[in-house]
Amino acid sequence: MRNRATTPLSKAKVRQSWSKFNLYNLSRIRSPPYRGRTFYQQKWTAKSILRDYHGEPVREAQWAKQLFRRRLNAVIPMDPTYMARNDGTIESSGRGSGLKDEDDFRGEIRKRMDKTIPYMNMTFAPLERRLDTAIFRALFASSTRQARQFVVHGAVKVNGKKMQYPGYLLNPGDMFQVEPQRVMFATGAPKVTKKSAATTDADSGEPLDEAESKPVEEEPAEEEEDDDDVDIEREPRELLKDLMSQAKSILSHERAKIGAKKKQDLRAFTKAVKRMLSRSTSSSVLTDSLEAQFEEIKNQLRIQKQQQKSGQAAADRAKAANESPDAPLAKAQVDAEAADPVTPDEKAIAEDKDANYLSDEDLKQLQLAFKSSSENPIDPRKPYATPWTPRDYMSAFAFIPRYLEVNQNICAAVYLRHPVVRPGLAEVPTPYGPDVNGTAFTWYLRRR
Template identity: 50%
Template sequence: MPRRLHQLKRPKVRQDWKKETLYNLSRLVTPPAANKTFFQQKWLAKSMTRGYHNPYVREGTWTRMFDRRLPAVVSMNHEYLARYDGSEMASGRGSGVEKNPKDELEGEGGRGGQSDRVDKTPYMHMTFHPLERRLDTAIWRALFASSAKQARQFVVHGWVKVNGKKMIYPGYQLNPGDMFQVEPERVMFATGARKRKANSAASDQDVRSEEADEEGSKSTSRRAVEEQDEQDEVEDEGSDAGAATLESDAEREAVSTKPEDENDPKKAMKKLVTRAKRILEDSKRKLSGKRQQELRAFAQSVRKTMSKHRGADESPEDTVEDFEAALAQIMTKIPDDAVAQASTSAQQTEVTADAITRASSSSSSSSSSSSNPQMQDPSKHDEYTARKDAELLHAALERARANPRDVTKPYATPWKPRDYMSAFAFIPRYLEVNQNVCSAVYLRHPVARPGLAEVPTPFHGETLALAFNWYLRRR
């Protein structure tokens, strides 16, 4: 088992989601063969390919698994299979028949006018196909672990089941139809962001993104100050400094309201409390006193929930459900208050002038034609803003309940995908994966077909051919 997995001076590609692996993949080339013997070429190819294809399997174990018979299939024409039953292959033997009915059908356009084009079958890409049957390799291919070594650890620790029974042997050979399942909490830990500290729910990538945002805001504010200084060279220094400070403050506000903060329920709730305060300040004259008290109580309960999130043993699910119920009650009462206030204001202000009637009719027609609620009746403005803020609050609470912040989890919460995962997020054809229950089915053994090999590998066919020749009996 290699001690130093990742090297940048002599790059070797590994089966993991590391940034070093991505960098080595970008530099991966076919080794030059001008100044090397055939033996050296084979040994170098073997070293490169074995470093990627499960190097945790001992070399002696792998040589016993090696098979010189590489599996492949040939695609058959469905029109030919529908027309003939196979007896035509034996007809005319010994009578000088040279042309096959299959060739005649292909000549008629059975392959869409591409009978002359034959895709090459990449046989050499199937050199390490026996390793794909291993349980740890299948777990890594199914995206249940961030590396083949981690998948091996899951199996040894007893977090994997095969056909409903616990399997602790990572070298178990899967058969077609076998179903393996990994503990969902282990999968969340393997594919989620790592914690910054053991007692904190923040992750390293969150800290890095915050630092990058701070540096970006400083650079943008610095650039804004320089541009402002260049434009206002004639003006006084005090006005220049004031304008730069205002612009930088506006940019800091824009950066502070970045969309990434919506994933953090704590920051989202802080914004919701601020929004609730603004609703109360803007709608004191329109909403009734009882509704204002309810909104204040609602904002206070949100603050209490924020304080509960800091504890390690608190679960926000019950409080979120209570918030939703209280929110629904408040929202059902706000339209009634608006209608009641509109009727009372109409009774108090009795205007009989025809001009005012025409003006009100014209304003109502323009507001009905306009889709912007700001241009409609001012009495409906508070109702619209309250509904909009309530919808935003409901969405934030839904996100907090679906992806809560829990410091007891071994992974960072709220859960986020691990860095550098997207470049490796693919599933081979011979696996059927269900990410909801963290289980997969090994459908069949991987095979090569014209133009396609089902064993994922980053190496060129020439490199794999040299590695295949190394493992043959006669070197």
Template identity: 30%
Template sequence: MPRKLDNVSRMVRGHIGMSMNRLNLFNLQRKTPLNYVGKTLYQQKWAAKSETRAYHGEHLKEKRFKKVLFEPELKTYSQLDASLRSQEVAPTPITLQTYATLEKRLEFALFRSMFASSVRQARQFIMGGYVKVNGVVIKHPSFPLKSGDVFSVDPERVLYALGKAKPSLSKAINIDNKQIRYWNHYVKVARKNPQKVWEMQQNKPESLNSIANIEAKKRLQDKQNNGESVMKLQQQKVSKKSILGDIINLGNAAGANLNADTFEKYGSKLAKSKCLQVYENLTSQKSGILNDHSAKALDTYFSKDTERTPEEKTSLRHVNNLLRELEKCEWERIRLEFENLSTGGSFYDPSYTEKLNPVKSLNKEELMEDESKVKVSLPWQKHLYGRQDTSKPYFTPWTPRGFLGAFAILPSHIEISFDTCHAVYLRDPVARPGHSEVISPFPEHVHERAYMYYIKKGMS
């Protein structure tokens, strides 16, 4: 029988366990090398044994490990290549093989293959009948694997082991209501000051998550592709007629306070002066377009069939030249904004706030009685947080558990296929010059003292 599950994640002593728990990663980060100063040899061996046994088979009783599982003869690999006889060969870390005998157990092989998040969870999968060896269901966690054995795990169990934890219904509703509050606040602020919010959103700092950065770059590429079509649409909207209509609206609204700053919309000082020249030209000619600048009136103003005096023709020619220059300036401004997007900047689309709609909060009491009534309409989520498929025991849509990458260490003696959740046990792990196939967070000198402890206690 294994040990009782008592405080597996040892935060007080800081022991590292064979688990993907985030507390193990914290313990590993803060771990300091064993200090042998002032300790007797036995104390050194005891400290090394305590540290290594907390990781290698902590669920196994000490008496069973010493009397049954411990093997004094450690397996190694001899370098017999004659070409290396005259060269320096790295020493073989043979004492790292102290716990190699555990690696052939089925429960350990499952954890090493990343089919379970801990050895204890691997035991649960095995005893639950979810594991097969050579096509036969095995319910013994201590089953010894041999070279060439093929073992497999139910894919649903693997998704459960490596996936993010599924939130409860109450927790999911609370999270979604919080998301809705933040979204509604964002919509309110964006509608009030769209350009400022757009720039803040585009200038976010790079994420520490490499996967998120890859996805962000992909979204940026999509934005660039979409931005090109947006640029063309923006440029198509800009014409001499639209510019003239804007100038007349702004000039009429300014009244007696008319000056170049009235046309701030057109940015540069030169463009604003040209807008002022257009409006003053129309005023001096006492053109009727100032009072009636509808689409039909603008078409008539630019029509060649309209009868005009020589002075009116000269004025129209001058206005046409100014509007043509303003049109080119606006096209160039839009193009530069698009180029800013291609270098990681922001292409401002003033119409983006029209697509933002506030969302109604969820009624927790009503949804706790019947989850099927849930209707979430957030832009990035159409279901309860983490409960897209309520029949699954893990977070849906499936999301890898936190800090999974820190534990993604694949062994040399096992060939793994994550597509089918199968693995082949190639051979027992051995030690080679400068390398041991037994994965351990502890250096060789710690394993050396642990081996010295067991070689005496185990043989007595």
């Protein structure tokens, strides 16, 4: 099928896509003019700009004859407390009897009816049932075209069975599932190779900053061999210090792309963790859960949780006792404290002189970094840039309409119901307001 989903700059068309061209077009579109134009012209423009966005792979005749429906689904949220007070007699009682708004529920009723129902924005609702559109709406693909490709290439299942028709109309309750690796590829930043670095450079027409123009491609073979250069035989305290700074770097919320420093830290962190785990006495630790592995690391690094309040103070002093030059004096003080009737926990702390004490926050951070490094590792075999980061300009397009329930972990979603309109809110994502949608709706009523 020829791809008609181009985004020309001369005529701003909004498409179902996350490309930067599309974002630029979306930022500059205006409502079409109506002054000095016949109604026919207005309708034509409205329907054509909306069809550029909605169901662009669907032929016009197919849409107009088979899919378009004049009946639009709406719901009204009901308040059971109000329904308990009033069985409807107030709404139907006589008008003009001198009643004022304050006298009864009338004010409340009026307030309830205040928001108009934007029915017209439901014009293209039937197209939201299409499988490819639903995959795009669930944020599993970066455009409907890509979603269509996933379906055709057999990466999508509906209710556990392979479905290769992008035009399959989902029924309420249908579950669709895309291969997680495809989703990571579609939504992740692209892998930068030498070739693609050159072309992106050419596209933007301006010299890129160094971090970006440098190819981030890694040498895959090196990974396994140079494990030995991480010295984990060192003092656990020094190792822990390094690990903590690396953890901070891994978790840092930088808005720029992942830089070389961050990658180095991630790699060093992963290697240290891996070597520590391989040194473990337990043979099953590598296949254990992440929690068990983290416990093992904690044991090897002799990490102890700092106690709150008095315990924390004691621990601080114990730490100071080990480090400060006048150690014997401080130690004696700590020992004296340990001799006092204290909780068993505190006693244990005072006894273990080699322990490294971490605050709750630091421990949490270390655990988070460990989790993130094992869940989102550097892997040169993947078709996307690793560690995975969302692709550029994704956040401006990221929303999930309420008629879908999505589980991102397994890249599966359930089509709960058909989209509906409610007072003040329409569920069909469409770039124009009710006026343009309404004009397009009248075009398809075929009374032009």
